[in-house]
Amino acid sequence: MGSLPRSVSENLHFLCAELDGQLTSLEAYFDDPQPARAQKVILRAGYSYNLWSRVQRGCQDAIKGKKTRRDTQLLMHNCALVAQNLDLIARMARRCLQHAEDVARPELLRPAAYPKTIKILRKQIKDIIPAIEARDSERAVKMGQVKTDLDALYDQLFRTLTRDMRKLKQTEDLSNSLLAANEVRRMGEAIQGISEAILSVSIGQSVHFDRYFTLKNILSDADGDHEDVALEPLAETRSGSAISAIRSKSGARDQIDAVFKDGELEKVKEERAGVKSWEAIYPGLAPKILSYKKNGQSAALLIEYLQGQTFEHVLLNEDDATLAQAQTALSRTLRDVWKRTRHDDPAEMASMKQLRARMAGVHRVHPEFRTKSMHIGNLQRPSFESLVKQAETRENALPAPFSVHIHGDFNLDNVIFDSSDKRIHFIDLHRSRYMDYVQDVSVFMVSNYRLQIQDSDIRRRVATVASDFHKMAAKFAKSQGDSGFEYRLALGLARSFASSTRFVFDKAHARRMMIRARYLLEQAVHCPQGKEARLKLPIKELFSD
Numbered sequence: 309m310g311s312l313p314r315s316v317s318e319n320l321h322f323l324c325a326e327l328d329g330q331l332t333s334l335e336a337y338f339d340d341p342q343p344a345r346a347q348k349v350i351l352r353a354g355y356s357y358n359l360w361s362r363v364q365r366g367c368q369d370a371i372k373g374k375k376t377r378r379d380t381q382l383l384m385h386n387c388a389l390v391a392q393n394l395d396l397i398a399r400m401a402r403r404c405l406q407h408a409e410d411v412a413r414p415e416l417l418r419p420a421a422y423p424k425t426i427k428i429l430r431k432q433i434k435d436i437i438p439a440i441e442a443r444d445s446e447r448a449v450k451m452g453q454v455k456t457d458l459d460a461l462y463d464q465l466f467r468t469l470t471r472d473m474r475k476l477k478q479t480e481d482l483s484n485s486l487l488a489a490n491e492v493r494r495m496g497e498a499i500q501g502i503s504e505a506i507l508s509v510s511i512g513q514s515v516h517f518d519r520y521f522t523l524k525n526i527l528s529d530a531d532g533d534h535e536d537v538a539l540e541p542l543a544e545t546r547s548g549s550a551i552s553a554i555r556s557k558s559g560a561r562d563q564i565d566a567v568f569k570d571g572e573l574e575k576v577k578e579e580r581a582g583v584k585s586w587e588a589i590y591p592g593l594a595p596k597i598l599s600y601k602k603n604g605q606s607a608a609l610l611i612e613y614l615q616g617q618t619f620e621h622v623l624l625n626e627d628d629a630t631l632a633q634a635q636t637a638l639s640r641t642l643r644d645v646w647k648r649t650r651h652d653d654p655a656e657m658a659s660m661k662q663l664r665a666r667m668a669g670v671h672r673v674h675p676e677f678r679t680k681s682m683h684i685g686n687l688q689r690p691s692f693e694s695l696v697k698q699a700e701t702r703e704n705a706l707p708a709p710f711s712v713h714i715h716g717d718f719n720l721d722n723v724i725f726d727s728s729d730k731r732i733h734f735i736d737l738h739r740s741r742y743m744d745y746v747q748d749v750s751v752f753m754v755s756n757y758r759l760q761i762q763d764s765d766i767r768r769r770v771a772t773v774a775s776d777f778h779k780m781a782a783k784f785a786k787s788q789g790d791s792g793f794e795y796r797l798a799l800g801l802a803r804s805f806a807s808s809t810r811f812v813f814d815k816a817h818a819r820r821m822m823i824r825a826r827y828l829l830e831q832a833v834h835c836p837q838g839k840e841a842r843l844k845l846p847i848k849e850l851f852s853d
Contacts, residue, residue, distance in 0.1 A: 311441070312383070312387065312440070312441070313366055313369070313370045315362065315365075315366035315369070316363055316366040316367055316370065316384070316387055317437075319359050319362040319363045319366060319391075320363055320387065320390065320391060320436075320437060320440075321437055322359050323356065323359040323360060323363065323391060323394050323395075324394065324433055324434065324436055324437060326352070326355060326356050326359060326398075327356065327394050327397060327398055327433055328430055328433055328434060329352075330349045330352060330356070330398055330401050331397075331401060331426055331429060331430045331433070332430065333345055333348050333349045334349060334401050334404065334405065334422075334426055335422070335423045335426040335427060335430070337349075337405060337408070337419075338417075338419040338420070338422040338423050338426070339419070339423055341408065341414040341417065341419055343409060346405040346406075346408065346409050349401055349402055349405055350402050350405055350406065352398075353398070353399075353402060356394075356395055356398040357395060357398075359391075359395075360391045360392065360394065360395035363387065363388065363390075363391035364388050364391060364392075367384040367385070367387050367388040367391075368384075368388075370384045371384050371385075379512065382508065382509060382512065382513070382514075383509055385514075386505035386506070386508050386509050386514075387440065387505070389501065389502075389504075389505040390436060390440070390502050390505045390506070392501075393498040393499070393501040393502045393505070394433070394436075394498075394502070396498045396501075397429075397433075397495050397498045397499065400491040400492070400494050400495050400498070401491070401495075403491045404488045404491035404492055405488075407484045407485075407487040407488040407491065408484070408485075408488045410480075410481075410484045411481045411484045411485055411488075412478075412480075412481055413478060413481055416469075416472070416476075416478060416481045416482055416485050417485045417488065418465055418468060418469070418485065421461060421464065421465060422461070422492065425457050425458060425461045425492070426492075428454055428457055429454055429457075429458070429495060429499060432450065432451040432454050432499060433499075435447050435450070435451065436451070436502060436506070439451070439506050440506055440509065443506075443509055443510045444506070444510070445506070445507055445510040445511070445520075447506070448503045448504075448506035448507045448510065449503065449507070449520070451499055451500070451502060451503040451506070452499070452500045452503030452504065452507075452517045454496060454499050454500075455496030455497065455499060455500045456496075457496070458492060458493050458495055458496030458499075459493060459496055461489070461492065461493070462489050462490065462492065462493035465485075465486070465489040466486065466489065469482050469485055469486045469489070470486075500517050503517055504516055504517050504520075507520050511523070513552055518603060518604070518606065521603065522570055522601055522603050522606065522607075522608040523568060523570075523608070525601050525603075526568070526599045526600075526601040526608050526609075526610045527554075527599075527610070551567060551568070551569045552567070552568045552569075553566075553567060553568075553613070554566045554567065554568050554610075564613045565613065566598055566610050566611060566612065566613050567595070567610070567611040567612070567613050568608065568609075568610055568611075569608065569609045569611060570606060570607065570608035570609070571606065571607070571608075572605065572606060572607075573602055573604075573605050573606055573607045575738055576600075576602075576606075576607035576608065576609060576738075577602075577607060578738035578739070579609060579736070579737055579738040580597060580600055580609060581738075582594075582716070582737030582738050582739070582740035583595065583596075583597055583611075583737050584597070585713070585737075585740055586713075586734065586737060586740060589645075589648070589649055589713055590644075590645055590648065590649075590713075592731075592733075593641070593645070593732070593733060593734055594733065594734050594735070594737055595611045595612040595613070595614050595733065595735065596611070596612040597609055597610070597611055597612075598610040598611060598612060614724050614726070614733045614735070615726050615728065616724040616725050616726035616727065616728075616731075616733065617724065617725060617727070618720060618721045618722075618723065618724060618725075619634060619638070619720045619721070619723040619724075619725055620719075620720035620721045620755075620759070622634045622725055623720065623756070623759075623766075623769060623770070623773060624759070624761065624766060630727055631769070631773070633725075633727065633730055634725040634727075634732075635773065635776055635777075636730075637725060637730050637731060637732045638723065638725070638732050638777075639776075639777075639780045641731075641732040642748075642780070642781075642784075643780070643784055645712070645713065646712045646745055646784060649712045649713035649742070650710050650711070650712050650788070651710060651711045651712070651742060652709075652710050652711075653710070653711045653742075654707040654708060654709060654710070654711070655707060655708040655710065655711040655712075655742070655743050655744040656703075656704075656707045656708070656744070657703070657708065657743065657744040657746055657747050657796060657799070657800060658703070659703065659747075659750070659796075659799045659800045659802070659803040660696050660697075660699050660700035660703050660799060660803065661700065662803055662807070663696055663802070663803040663806055663807055664693075664696060664700070666806075666807040666810065667693070667696075667806070667807075669807075669810040670806060670807060670809050670810045672810070673809065673810045673813065673818075674809055674810075674815070674818055674822075677692065677809070677818075677822055679691050679692050679693075681694060692806075692822075692825075692826060692829075695826065695829040695830065695833055696829065698829075698833045699799055699802070699829050699832050699833055702832060702833065702837070702840075703796070703799050706792050706795060706796065706840060707744075708744035708745070708746065708790065708792070708796060709788075709789070709790055709792070710788065710790070711742040711743060711744070712742065712743070712744075712745045713740065713741070713742055714740065714741065714742070714743045714744075714745055714747055714748045715734055715737065715739070715740055715748050716737070716738070716739025716740045716741060716743070716747070716748070717736055717737075717738070717739045717751070718747075718748035718749075718751045718752045718755070719751060719752070719755040720752070720755045720756060720759075721755075722734060722735050722736045723735075723752075744796065745781070745784075746781075746793065746796045746797050746800045747800060749777070749778075749781045749797060749800065750797055750800030750801045750803065750804050751800075751804055752777060753774045753777055753778060753801065753804070753851070754801060754804035754805055754808055754821075755804075755808075756770045756773050756774045756777075756851070757770060757774060757805070757821070757824075757851055758808045758811070758812060758821070760812065760814055760817055767852070767853050768852075770851065771848065771851040771852045774847065774850075774851040775847050775848055775851060778797075778845075778847045781793070781797075782794070791840075791841035792840055792841060794841075794843050794844060794845055795832060795835065795840040795841070795843045797845065798828045798829075798831055798832045798843060798845055799828070799829075799832055801824075801825075801828050801845075801850070802824075802825045802826075802828035802829045802832070803825075805821045805822070805824045805825035805828070806821070806822060806825035808821060809821050809822055820853065824850055827850075828845070828850075831843065831845070
């Protein structure tokens with residue numbers, strides 16, 4: 309990774325020096341609260357802002373070129389974040405002094421509590437430039453830990469000042485004292501932001517402070533060296549989890565050693581349970597878990613890296629022969645999984661219940677899809693919500709005749725095809741469970757159509773893949789005596805078409821999906837009761853544009 313451009317390096321040095329001066333004045337003010345000392349900081353607002361602006365411009369200039377390396381982009385992005393957080397600390401110092409100046413009785417500020425902690429903060433700010441230049445993660449961690457000191461100071465002052473509020477009549481003075489203390493507390497968030505920026509430069513990917521410790525601990529459990537690894541983003545899930553590739557800095561550039569996934573505790577626990585269940589049911593289909601670590605309300609997994617490409621990548625980028633191989637491998641794998649895991653317990657997909665729960669999200673993105681019932685002459689056109697309600701009643705009476713173990717979130721990018729040994733793997737397994745296999749069938753088919761690629765050749769491939777997948781699933785259903793397959797699929801497709809629009813901002817494409825959802829619901833609702841097995845869907849037309 310290259311060194312800092314001169315314009316960035318010089319102005320960061322000046323900004324750190326300026327902030328040290330302002331914090332020195334803040335420290336001196338609490339030693340001896342005098343208005344002159346407060347004004348000395350308040351009047352320097354323009355200088356720190358100008359230095360921050362110069363760093364921002366220097367970072368922008370450094371990444372203007374089309375061939376700018378990723379590590380240079382990461383370095384400049386995080387230097388800009390460092391400067392932004394330094395300017396935030398300067399702003400907080402000024403607001404702290406403004407609140408302090410509004411306290412008529414300075415002793416109510418409890419000024420003696422501040423200098424020691426501000427001195428600790430100043431020491432860490434002096435280490436910023438050396439830590440960036442040396443990519444020093446240990447120094448960065450010490451910076452981030454200052455937040456604990458500032459939080460402790462605030463907690464102490466909060467208890468003291470709120471106790472005084474109950475006893476004394478100087479409520480206004482005590483309120484301003486508390487506001488001043490809160491500004492110092494918020495400096496801890498900013499210095500931790502600086503720490504995260506330096507850690508991100510050190511490991512090669514943007515990282516939160518807590519995430520760094522989780523990574524360090526999980527690598528220690530897996531006999532890894534966190535100092536020798538670089539992270540590269542692979543994906544971010546809609547549930548908030550981050551997925552990163554872990555590479556050895558000393559290894560080959562194209563070699564991924566493992567996958568690091570962290571996020572909300574319950575989601576990660578579900579993922580771990582899903583992987584373990586697949587390992588017991590169908591060994592080799594899911595990646596192996598190398599290590600697991602929880603940290604408060606978050607957790608992380610270190611997972612085996614699976615060779616291959618996502619089915620989405622194959623569909624969009626590979627030749628027809630490779631796509632055909634992927635389809636064959638997927639069909640063979642699914643039929644085998646469904647047969648191996650079949651239980652005679654009926655399964656309720658509850659697709660309409662799922663859709664009702666997701667319509668609020670759809671309407672937030674596409675409020676125009678919120679419709680009312682209409683009359684055109686003697687013809688009544690029910691609202692979409694009314695169709696969902698009617699379809700739910702019909703669905704509740706028609707459960708699947710058996711259960712199988714499903715993926716649960718069977719999108720194109722959760723299926724990996726390894727062309728070297730013609731094998732399929734599953735990833736992102738936190739929703740795996742025993743259920744109606746139509747859940748996976750409908751999600752996979754619509755995840756093809758949902759792709760926002762308008763190239764005509766790609767759209768034809770999308771239609772073909774969806775149609776072939778339907779034929780495979782329908783053939784399996786017939787072999788198992790599942791006469792309600794097509795009817796349940798109509799409801800599953802309707803759910804997936806409609807609910808997926810909340811992830812599609814293209815209005816025309818979203819409208820095409822919503823029209824298909826409505827059509828499918830109408831077909832299901834108008835199908836005579838007792839004749840559900842006769843429903844046939846025009847799959848080719850549904851998936852062609």
